[in-house]
């Protein structure tokens with residue numbers, strides 16, 4: 001049973017201690033030490049890493065004082081789902097930029113982007129930017145092309161804190177992922193990435209989900225893992241930020257290709273080929289910019305690709321379907337793969353990499369080609385070793 005509807009009873013500290021005990025057992029089995037004084041990470045975000053430790057110790061009392069431990073920024077489908085998943089046992093606030101939309105959510109206790117889901121009273125909603133300043137840890141469920149702007153607009157509130165990027169895309173201007181955006185705009189913050197196969201609707205309903213949490217500082221990563229995991233939201237940690245965020249970003253491009261393939265009537269065998277060759281491209285690009293193979297093979301890469309490129313619950317896949325069927329697509333729906341296809345193309349060009357599936361998607365999105373021509377272009381490529 002999930003904790004929705006259970007009032008927060010100031011038990012965040014106790015919950016955290018339980019989690020840490022649990023985590024310590026796991027780490028002992030792995031042969032690593034939990035108790036370690038000092039920080040391994042001595043970069044500009046060392047202060048933020050220290051904050052993680054302090055937040056872990058202060059979670060309960062802070063909650064009782066009404067100072068939010070965790071703020072989820074971005075009251076769309078994913079931000080709302082994450083806030084719902086965490087709010088049963090922790091002090092969580094969901095922040096949205098649009099005061100009218102937040103007021104409507106507060107009044108109806110629903111989010112139109114998550115039909116059929118009720119927001120429990122324990123989940124606090126706000127449009128007040130001051131709430132960002134009071135957070136110990138922030139989850140940023142913001143689309144990739146807006147992230148840098150949000151970081152800059154709220155720099156004073158976010159500087160020096162652990163910032164968990166939950167969006168999946170590559171910035172069209174900088175050709176960087178969310179962790180680099182955080183480092184670029186807020187060098188004193190501690191960037192983390194939360195990514196992996198997870199539809200907001202599934203998380204919001206409390207269905208079991210496993211995600212990757214990436215943090216360059218292993219100790220801070222462990223603490224955030226303990227803070228953000230729930231009985232049904234299982235987090236695996238890695239220090240490979242680049243691999244985690246690129247897997248999450250690039251799978252959206254391949255999902256558009258797979259949707260277009262089915263929408264155009266080219267069949268499931270062709271989709272399997274696109275998924276596999278698309279994954280080869282994801283791997284080629286990600287490894288070139290420093291990602292680790294194991295990350296690409298894990299939840300944030302292959303895992304999320306399999307989910308997104310085969311399910312009509314995915315907006316990227318559905319967008320691809322509409323391209324294949326030559327239908328329109330609803331405006332205002334977040335389709336990260338559209339911009340990320342262009343960004344990945346530019347990155348590939350800069351690095352001298354061949355990314356034919358990405359190129360086809362970029363052409364489709366821009367209306368420069370149709371699905372039939374794009375597929376023929378892929379089939380006509382010179383025969384080569386796999």
Ligand SMILES: NC(=O)C1=CN([C@@H]2O[C@H](COP(=O)(O)OP(=O)(O)OC[C@H]3O[C@@H](n4cnc5c(N)ncnc54)[C@H](O)[C@@H]3O)[C@@H](O)[C@H]2O)C=CC1
Pocket residue numbers: 074075076077078079096097098113141142143144146149150166167168169198199200201332333334336
């Ligand atoms: N919906 C899903 O199943 C999942 C989504 N994600 C990722 O999460 C990110 C957000 O997606 P969703 O929440 O689904 O999209 P959404 O379209 O439901 O919501 C996006 C939210 O971002 C907010 N936003 C946009 N620009 C903003 C800005 N400048 N300042 C403040 N807020 C801003 C919007 O107001 C909106 O509330 C995307 O990168 C997506 O790939 C990741 C995993 C699952």
Ligand SMILES: O=C(CO)COP(=O)(O)O
Pocket residue numbers: 168196197198199200252255304307308313314315316317334335336
């Ligand atoms: O990232 C997702 C699933 O892991 C959500 O996919 P869409 O953005 O395509 O809906």
